[in-house]
Amino acid sequence: MDPEAVSTRIGYRFREQGLLRRALTHRSFGATHNERLEFLGDSVVNCTVALELYEKFPDLSEGELSRLRANLVNQQTLHRIALDLHLGDQLLLGEGELKSGGAARPSILADSVEALIGATLLDGGFAAAQAVVRRLFGSDLAQIDPSISGKDAKTLLQEFAQGKGMALPVYSLLATRGHAHAQTFEVQCFLEGCDIRTEGQGGSRRAAEQDAAGKAYEQATRK
Numbered sequence: 001m002d003p004e005a006v007s008t009r010i011g012y013r014f015r016e017q018g019l020l021r022r023a024l025t026h027r028s029f030g031a032t033h034n035e036r037l038e039f040l041g042d043s044v045v046n047c048t049v050a051l052e053l054y055e056k057f058p059d060l061s062e063g064e065l066s067r068l069r070a071n072l073v074n075q076q077t078l079h080r081i082a083l084d085l086h087l088g089d090q091l092l093l094g095e096g097e098l099k100s101g102g103a104a105r106p107s108i109l110a111d112s113v114e115a116l117i118g119a120t121l122l123d124g125g126f127a128a129a130q131a132v133v134r135r136l137f138g139s140d141l142a143q144i145d146p147s148i149s150g151k152d153a154k155t156l157l158q159e160f161a162q163g164k165g166m167a168l169p170v171y172s173l174l175a176t177r178g179h180a181h182a183q184t185f186e187v188q189c190f191l192e193g194c195d196i197r198t199e200g201q202g203g204s205r206r207a208a209e210q211d212a213a214g215k216a217y218e219q220a221t222r223k
Contacts, residue, residue: 028094040118078110166193
């Protein structure tokens with residue numbers, strides 16, 4: 001683990017290095033792990049994103065704001081953030097998790113982002129943790145569009161296909177990896193009308209389909 005690299009990437013330097021180490025320690029590695037920090041981080045992320053949306057969109061209803069937040073705060077977004085931070089290289093995992101590809105598992109990577117934010121809360125206070133959330137979610141918050149962001153990726157892709165008179169997207173399960181309690185699903189999405197094939201991963205088949213659909217939608221709308 002390289003604490004300096006992690007601190008630089010999230011934009012926060014820890015006073016207590018033990019908190020940073022714990023945030024990147026999976027339960028398979030030892031008794032002192034990141035699950036309680038993840039609980040804290042989840043709360044900070046939801047609160048901070050909710051506040052940002054509340055201030056950014058003063059005319060939206062509670063339901064609309066909730067849908068926007070759910071579209072932003074999910075495993076897919078957290079997994080992407082973890083990849084951007086290269087957290088897979090920093091995680092402390094037990095031998096079994098290492099062998100089964102735990103360092104690349106979306107659920108483990110997503111949880112590590114929340115744990116880092118929870119650790120920041122304990123180390124530097126709420127304002128410091130909020131600043132990290134705003135930094136990590138900044139581009140997503142800047143680009144969010146209320147007219148489409150209340151819909152999940154599969155819905156958006158289906159509506160796109162229907163609007164173009166195309167066949168509906170087809171999802172195929174490619175692989176299931178890991179132990180029963182922490183599986184990773186790999187799914188392919190095929191959009192025939194655009195000849196687009198994408199692959200997605202997730203802790204459930206539905207999450208993997210959403211990941212693949214999001215990639216397909218992004219490609220389709222760029223053509």
